[in-house]
Amino acid sequence: MSERLPGGGVELSPDEIEALPTRWLSCWTPTEVAQRLAGIDTPWYVAAGWALDLFRGRQTRPHGDIEIAIPAANFSQVVDRFPGYVFDGAGSGRIWEDAAPEVLAAVHQTWLRDPATGDYLLDVFREPHDGDTWICRRDDGIRLPYRDVIHHTRDGIPYLAPELVLLFKAKHVRRKDQADFDATVPHLRSTQRRSLAELLARAHPGHPWLADL
Structure with missing residues (x-):
């Protein structure tokens, strides 16, 4: 699925894009994210490189950030867990600070920011779904029950x-x-x-x- 980007936001310069990794140096670990989301009433999972390390049972390489995914319709449940933080929309080299609903409807990435430091701590993917059915963002013909796409570590951390x-x-x-x-x-x-x-x-x-x- 391609994104139709909304207006507004800030287009990052090449220097700002190059500096972004430094704003993720304080990002949380999967364990910290799982502790903060414990008991949440929506499916969620660690995605991307961290998910593969959770599958293999150990960290195999450095990770520049941490990404999780949730059903798009349930994003508010995640927001409620992080009072005092800000969610910025991100996509195609642009950032929409404290993203408005129309931005969230148009982009799938949301970066949780600590307003006191400007650091990013968590990248939340808001994924397409049909109720309890996961829909692949790259090919909406690939559909699976959430119970089949989410695995868990021995200590209960969910991962894709x-x-x-x-x-x-x-x-x-x-x-x-x-x-x-x-x-x-x-x-x-x-x-x-x-x-x-x-x-x-x-x-x-x-x-x-x-x-x-």
């Missing part, structure tokens, strides 16, 4: 199924994405490898990762 994390990473295949693929595939069950191959063939026909599955 690794085959789905790799599906999202397959679009750009940056150096870290290739490293995550190489480190994760040996740990996948045969059913997960088969599922990833089927998803890649659907979303990215001819993808080079298919040869390794």
